[in-house]
Amino acid sequence: MVDKSNFTPPGITTTAANQAQKAMGDRPTTTTNEPNFRDGESQLTLQWYGNKDVRVKESGVPAITEPTDVIVKVTGTTVCGSDLHLYHKEIMQLQRGDILGHEWMGIVDEVGSAITNVKKGDRVVASFQIACGTCKFCKEGLSSMCDKTNSSSVQEKLYGKPFAGLFGYSHFAGGFAGGQAEWVRCPYGDTNLLKIPDSVPDEKALYLSDIIPTSYHSTVCADVKEGKSVAIWGAGPIGLLAAKWCKLAKASRVIVIDNVPERLALARDTIGTDVINFDEEKDVVSAIYKLEPDGVDCGIDAAAFRYTKGILHTVQRAVGLETDSSEIVNEALRAVRKFGTISLVADYAALTNQFLIGALMEKGITLRGTGQAPVQKYWHELLEKIESGEFDPTIILSHRFSIEEFSELYEAFDKKEMGIMKTFVQTKFSGPPAPGTPPLSSLRAKDVKPSAVV
Numbered sequence: 001m002v003d004k005s006n007f008t009p010p011g012i013t014t015t016a017a018n019q020a021q022k023a024m025g026d027r028p029t030t031t032t033n034e035p036n037f038r039d040g041e042s043q044l045t046l047q048w049y050g051n052k053d054v055r056v057k058e059s060g061v062p063a064i065t066e067p068t069d070v071i072v073k074v075t076g077t078t079v080c081g082s083d084l085h086l087y088h089k090e091i092m093q094l095q096r097g098d099i100l101g102h103e104w105m106g107i108v109d110e111v112g113s114a115i116t117n118v119k120k121g122d123r124v125v126a127s128f129q130i131a132c133g134t135c136k137f138c139k140e141g142l143s144s145m146c147d148k149t150n151s152s153s154v155q156e157k158l159y160g161k162p163f164a165g166l167f168g169y170s171h172f173a174g175g176f177a178g179g180q181a182e183w184v185r186c187p188y189g190d191t192n193l194l195k196i197p198d199s200v201p202d203e204k205a206l207y208l209s210d211i212i213p214t215s216y217h218s219t220v221c222a223d224v225k226e227g228k229s230v231a232i233w234g235a236g237p238i239g240l241l242a243a244k245w246c247k248l249a250k251a252s253r254v255i256v257i258d259n260v261p262e263r264l265a266l267a268r269d270t271i272g273t274d275v276i277n278f279d280e281e282k283d284v285v286s287a288i289y290k291l292e293p294d295g296v297d298c299g300i301d302a303a304a305f306r307y308t309k310g311i312l313h314t315v316q317r318a319v320g321l322e323t324d325s326s327e328i329v330n331e332a333l334r335a336v337r338k339f340g341t342i343s344l345v346a347d348y349a350a351l352t353n354q355f356l357i358g359a360l361m362e363k364g365i366t367l368r369g370t371g372q373a374p375v376q377k378y379w380h381e382l383l384e385k386i387e388s389g390e391f392d393p394t395i396i397l398s399h400r401f402s403i404e405e406f407s408e409l410y411e412a413f414d415k416k417e418m419g420i421m422k423t424f425v426q427t428k429f430s431g432p433p434a435p436g437t438p439p440l441s442s443l444r445a446k447d448v449k450p451s452a453v454v
């Protein structure tokens with residue numbers, strides 16, 4: 001893999017996008033992204049300042065600003081692979097001081113006058129998207145595509161229509177403060193918070209925010225069913241949980257492709273997949289055909305546009321000729337069987353070159369962008385699977401850290417150091433670790449407890 005750790009592609013310049021938004025004006029929304037604050041109170045939050053520059057800083061505690069708001073004390077948060085795009089300044093419309101984090105849960109502290117579904121003291125998890133609950137898309141259950149919460153006119157210009165506002169994901173996603181914090185204001189709290197039963201610990205419930213529904217959705221979009229074979233590119237949290245969903249769906253074979261040995265070991269030994277290490281097997285497509293002579297029925301791209309393998313795409317990204325690499329999707333187009341299906345769950349952002357459109361057409365492949373997953377469409381059903389024990393997201397939970405060490409955690413997570421996979425980040429409001437989950441580690445004290453699972 002080419003090391004691009006100090007590289008920011010000029011194709012996406014966050015400053016230019018901010019200027020464009022200013023010129024065009026905000027897209028109208030039905031809730032504000034500028035909350036009021038409680039008098040005299042402060043909290044710790046993780047804020048973005050630039051390429052690979054995130055800082056834990058004091059900021060104000062949000063107050064009820066709209067009648068549909070809920071204020072939540074955070075008991076669990078984490079860093080997501082997609083936060084690394086922000087960390088590397090690869091998402092448009094970031095602004096210095098933005099509070100990041102879209103996966104979070106906690107205890108309801110205060111509710112607005114229009115709130116009826118939750119009350120003070122309830123344990124809740126938030127969906128990463130902010131849905132209004134009443135627009136056309138929300139009514140169809142497509143919460144991630146809410147039409148009323150994203151103020152980004154830049155995204156509307158680029159895509160035709162924007163996705164929903166997201167917590168902590170830049171002004172490209174509506175400019176809402178995120179959940180890598182001690183307190184969060186949740187707009188439309190009746191819609192965007194799910195109550196958690198006492199039998200489900202925080203260390204399992206937190207991941208209903210994003211990675212559990214997102215991984216599940218990627219398998220639905222790839223048409224994974226009993227008896228079908230699946231190849232998954234990327235053994236990060238989404239790829240691994242998708243592999244687990246494929247096994248639960250009784251897929252005939254699941255092949256996971258990555259180059260991080262401990263992640264491949266987890267896929268093979270804990271989840272029971274075949275694995276391909278692309279550092280050893282340079283020709284991934286041939287390696288897949290060796291296992292499945294007709295090609296796989298389904299492909300899931302859970303890698304990321306940042307990870308180029310060859311010099312061609314690395315150079316094109318460096319000089320701004322493309323924002324996203326097509327290498328993985330082209331491998332999938334070659335490796336999937338004729339009339340097979342591919343879902344793209346990796347966060348592609350804008351433009352790519354050398355896309356193998358011929359294979360898409362000539363092999364009759366269905367290529368589906370998953371979109372940001374409509375978390376709320378799935379989360380009741382998936383909570384039941386967690387409650388019953390059918391699905392245990394802690395198979396990928398590797399470490400527990402404290403919010404004070406968030407900037408060190410970003411760095412270690414980005415470098416894939418110390419076996420860090422999916423983390424649980426505690427705040428002063430968190431309880432002790434649930435039995436069987438990782439104890440508290442400290443990066444600052446160089447006391448990182450080896451994980452039981454990774």
Ligand SMILES: [Zn+2]
Nearest residue numbers: 080082103210
């Ligand atoms: Zn996430």
Ligand SMILES: [Zn+2]
Nearest residue numbers: 132135138146
């Ligand atoms: Zn809506």
